[in-house]
Amino acid sequence: MDLLTRIANEVRAGEPDAVRALAAEALAAGVAPAEVLRGGLIAGMTVVGDAFRLREIFLPDVLLAARAMQSGLEVLRPQLAAGGVPTAGRVVLGTVRGDLHDIGKNLVGILLGGAGFDVIDLGVDVPPERFVDSAVEHGAAVIGISALLTTTMVGMREVVALVRERGLADRIKVIVGGAPLTEAFAREIGADGYAYDAASAVGRVKQLVGAA
Amino acid sequence: MRPTLCLLEDPLAERIVSEARDVLATLGVEVHHDGVLNLLADHGADVDRAARRARLPAALVDRALAAVPHAFRLFDAAGEPTHDFSGWNVHFTPGSAAIRLLDGATGALRAPVTADYVRYARLVAGLPHYAAQSTAFIPADVPAAISDSYRLFLSLLHGEKPVITGAFTAEAFAVMHDLLLAARGSDAALRERPLALFTCCPTSPLQWSEATVSNLVDCARAGIPVEVVAVPFSGFLAPVTLVGTLVQHAAENLSGVVIAQLAAPGTSLLWGCSAAIFDIRTETAPLGAVETMMLACGANEVGRRLGMPTQAYIALSDAKALDAQAGLETGAGAVLAALSGINSVSGPGMLDLENAQSLEKLVVDHEACGMALRLVAGIEPRDDFPARPLLEELLREKHLLIAAHTRRHLAGQIRFPGPVIDRAPEARWQEEGALTLGARATREVERIVAAWQPSRLGDDAKRALLRRMEAAARAAGLDALPVRVEA
Ligand code: B12
Numbered sequence: 001m002d003l004l005t006r007i008a009n010e011v012r013a014g015e016p017d018a019v020r021a022l023a024a025e026a027l028a029a030g031v032a033p034a035e036v037l038r039g040g041l042i043a044g045m046t047v048v049g050d051a052f053r054l055r056e057i058f059l060p061d062v063l064l065a066a067r068a069m070q071s072g073l074e075v076l077r078p079q080l081a082a083g084g085v086p087t088a089g090r091v092v093l094g095t096v097r098g099d100l101h102d103i104g105k106n107l108v109g110i111l112l113g114g115a116g117f118d119v120i121d122l123g124v125d126v127p128p129e130r131f132v133d134s135a136v137e138h139g140a141a142v143i144g145i146s147a148l149l150t151t152t153m154v155g156m157r158e159v160v161a162l163v164r165e166r167g168l169a170d171r172i173k174v175i176v177g178g179a180p181l182t183e184a185f186a187r188e189i190g191a192d193g194y195a196y197d198a199a200s201a202v203g204r205v206k207q208l209v210g211a212a
Numbered sequence: 213m214r215p216t217l218c219l220l221e222d223p224l225a226e227r228i229v230s231e232a233r234d235v236l237a238t239l240g241v242e243v244h245h246d247g248v249l250n251l252l253a254d255h256g257a258d259v260d261r262a263a264r265r266a267r268l269p270a271a272l273v274d275r276a277l278a279a280v281p282h283a284f285r286l287f288d289a290a291g292e293p294t295h296d297f298s299g300w301n302v303h304f305t306p307g308s309a310a311i312r313l314l315d316g317a318t319g320a321l322r323a324p325v326t327a328d329y330v331r332y333a334r335l336v337a338g339l340p341h342y343a344a345q346s347t348a349f350i351p352a353d354v355p356a357a358i359s360d361s362y363r364l365f366l367s368l369l370h371g372e373k374p375v376i377t378g379a380f381t382a383e384a385f386a387v388m389h390d391l392l393l394a395a396r397g398s399d400a401a402l403r404e405r406p407l408a409l410f411t412c413c414p415t416s417p418l419q420w421s422e423a424t425v426s427n428l429v430d431c432a433r434a435g436i437p438v439e440v441v442a443v444p445f446s447g448f449l450a451p452v453t454l455v456g457t458l459v460q461h462a463a464e465n466l467s468g469v470v471i472a473q474l475a476a477p478g479t480s481l482l483w484g485c486s487a488a489i490f491d492i493r494t495e496t497a498p499l500g501a502v503e504t505m506m507l508a509c510g511a512n513e514v515g516r517r518l519g520m521p522t523q524a525y526i527a528l529s530d531a532k533a534l535d536a537q538a539g540l541e542t543g544a545g546a547v548l549a550a551l552s553g554i555n556s557v558s559g560p561g562m563l564d565l566e567n568a569q570s571l572e573k574l575v576v577d578h579e580a581c582g583m584a585l586r587l588v589a590g591i592e593p594r595d596d597f598p599a600r601p602l603l604e605e606l607l608r609e610k611h612l613l614i615a616a617h618t619r620r621h622l623a624g625q626i627r628f629p630g631p632v633i634d635r636a637p638e639a640r641w642q643e644e645g646a647l648t649l650g651a652r653a654t655r656e657v658e659r660i661v662a663a664w665q666p667s668r669l670g671d672d673a674k675r676a677l678l679r680r681m682e683a684a685a686r687a688a689g690l691d692a693l694p695v696r697v698e699a
Pocket of ligand 1: 098099100101102103104105107108144145146147148149150151175176177178179180194195196197198199201308309310311350378379380381411412413414415416423424442443494495496497564565566567
């Protein structure tokens with residue numbers, strides 16, 4: 001088995017020490033850092049992502065794999081080209097104003113991070129302006145909003161309206177989620193996306209980044 | 213003998229409490245409320261203001277536990293006692309604050325509206341094993357800003373039973389308190405005869421949010437009883453072991469006991485529990501899991517050990533329909549809760565991970581509650597010894613259907629369930645339409661709702677309720693409420 005496949009397998013198995021050692025070995029053997037990243041680390045995470053989407057593996061498996069991938073990235077980072085580690089895109093994430101539930105939002109953030117997104121987590125009880133200001137400031141392509149209360153979910157509408165009002169709708173897409181929401185509600189408030197769990201959220205965000 | 217369930221041996225329960233106290237003294241709790249941090253600091257807590265963290269020394273916890281009542285009561289709208297939260301008494305309450313309602317006609321989970329809520333309140337009024345009503349779901353036809361107070365308003369208007377409720381924001385408490393004052397007539401009367409109990413939840417791990425801790429302090433100062441309900445999820449936001457989760461749960465709950473007792477010593481509290489396991493496969497916290505039920509019963513034992521009356525979310529289901537899963541999870545929970553002696557059992561009617569309520573399920577679950585209550589009444593001798601005379605009578609008469617002994621004890625010994633429970637011979641069941649459980653429950657809901665009698669709450673009180681609700685609605689931009697006051 002070649003080195004890159006072994007790296008991918010160890011990422012999948014969630015073995016940080018093995019990934020670190022193999023990544024160093026690959027670099028020493030003259031494999032280009034970008035190739036280790038693409039054919040080893042990302043290849044491994046892609047398999048993990050697919051298995052997760054098919055519900056063959058679960059959240060902790062993904063977190064273990066993401067941690068293993070990070071350990072490999074640490075080895076590569078100094079040698080990667082000036083641009084550094086490419087990210088899948090930047091997402092600003094937070095819980096809607098008045099709502100303190102953040103467990104689901106945190107899971108979405110963890111999985112987006114694992115899938116290579118750069119996640120800026122604004123925490124809970126986030127006012128609409130802060131969502132939009134932060135997205136602009138950080139050049140984020142996607143705003144993700146979570147709500148768990150029927151009383152707060154209506155506040156998501158204001159974020160969508162603000163994005164439009166500031167003429168940002170073609171640059172910044174809004175995805176919403178949380179137990180009281182439905183696809184229909186998301187459409188009604190004009191959000192660009194909705195997902196009912198963290199696994200499907202990653203897929204939706206990828207589509208939105210492509211569209212932004 | 214009252215049958216009981218015991219999950220924790222004494223030394224283990226004791227260790228859970230002592231570890232929780234150690235956690236509070238060393239790690240403390242993060243409190244997002246300056247006033248509460250000041251209160252804690254004034255009474256000997258070690259407060260780190262930058263980190264908003266308060267470490268609670270053993271002496272402070274001891275003082276709170278010495279101040280908290282070992283028992284208390286709730287009273288209905290007419291001022292009659294309904295709940296005696298003490299000892300092994302068990303009271304059932306519909307689960308609260310659902311987002312969706314299982315539509316009895318279509319089987320769909322949909323957003324509920326005022327008309328649904330009114331039917332709900334009238335239904336619960338007619339189901340005697342529910343000692344309390346709860347603000348069970350959120351009518352979607354009023355503005356979000358008043359939806360928490362509005363459901364309390366509807367409950368007070370249509371039902372007499374005390375209300376298990378909660379606010380969604382710090383500000384909502386004032387409106388809800390106002391409604392309770394309108395119903396009871398005066399502050400003194402409300403303090404003396406509590407008509408509602410509020411739920412206040414810490415945030416796991418070891419945190420109090422500004423909104424929920426404000427509610428806790430406001431209730432304490434207004435003399436309104438509170439259930440302090442920690443919600444740690446095993447293996448995710450708490451240790452995966454049930455013991456570890458119980459330690460964290462106890463620490464979180466104890467911090468609430470301390471805060472409430474400092475705000476108003478003697479505040480009536482329930483030691484609540486909504487600890488649950490976390491199912492990594494679905495990313496949900498199932499209430500129907502046996503481990504979740506074990507946490508509820510274990511936490512109940514810890515609360516009892518601390519001398520506090522208790523509450524838990526149990527006797528509910530994660531199913532999405534009124535199906536066998538709904539029955540088995542709810543039934544198992546009701547039985548375990550009763551055996552464990554949980555004083556206030558919140559759950560019946562609920563489906564879908566606490567997200568949905570169902571009127572039909574409330575009728576079915578009412579039977580589970582009745583069964584559980586019968587179970588804990590136990591097996592007791594009733595004119596049974598010596599046995600010979602009664603058996604002689606049986607041999608002589610060939611049956612005991614009309615024996616004096618039977619007539620004296622039938623009602624106490626054998627519980628006859630309502631029409632949702634089918635016990636007919638198959639032929640009779642066929643003749644009567646071969647109705648499924650769902651169809652029988654729908655019929656029962658209609659019958660009970662139709663038999664509803666207006667609450668005995670005085671007309672003045674009803675008008676006062678309406679005035680206060682209308683004022684709150686106008687402030688939220690709603691000109692007319694979608695409800696009329698029935699005379
Ligand atoms: C845990 C919990 C709490 C914890 C929250 C801790 C925390 N750090 O978040 C505590 C105890 C603090 C709490 C407090 C309260 N809660 Co609460 N809580 C829950 C509970 C039981 C579980 C929520 C949860 O974490 N689920 C697990 C996570 C993983 O799932 P999730 O959040 O749905 O997220 C998933 C998806 O929805 C999606 N998703 C989520 N966000 C996003 C975002 C995006 C962009 C995308 C794409 C996807 C996505 O992906 C996630 C992963 O799969 C729910 C009931 C329920 N089953 O939902 C009640 C519930 C939401 N709470 C409720 C209530 C009433 C309250 C309180 C008002 C109670 C009180 N009086 O104190 C307060 C709220 C105060 C406030 N202003 O926010 C009600 C809401 C009622 C309503 N009609 O709105 C519920 C439904 C329970 C009930 N029936 O009473 N709560």
